[in-house]
Amino acid sequence: MERTQYEVKLDNALAKIRAEVLKMKESNPANFDSVINGFSIFAAKTDELWDAVKLTNPNLTSVEEKSIQSGALLCRFIVEQTKNTQGPRIGQSFHEAETAVTYHIESLIKELVIITDSNRLPELSETVRTAVIETLNTATKP
Secondary structure (H helix, E strand, O other), X not given: OOOXXXXXXXXXXXXXXXXXXXXXXXXXXXXXXXXXXXXXXXXHHHHHHHHHHOOOOOOHHHHHHHHHHHHXXXXXXXXXXXXXXXXXXXXXXXXXXXXXXXXXXXXXXXXXXXXXXXXXXXXXXXXHHHHHHHHHHHHOOO
């Protein structure tokens, strides 16, 4: 039976995702520490994909790259968490939750810095603008 064009494209995409998973495992062989850790890393990469997609004129090469990375992280998440015979370790420790929250806060702060550095602060509503300024002031205090 002849494969459809869609099936050929799907096989190509899956091959790229598989190669990315193996590349990720080579550079970082440790499994995700927990379901929370795995999901937070996947969510952060998906946020990067969203940032690339929502541009007025998205760079399709960047969108494809981030899509492959997101797919690879999702595959790792599935493989590493489903093979855990003890089941998901949701809420395993305070430290894991603290690490995940810290990662997301750092990402948010970077985005806030981009907003302020690009002189786009005046475009935000007064409430959001105040929150951005207060957050940056608090985050940058020693």
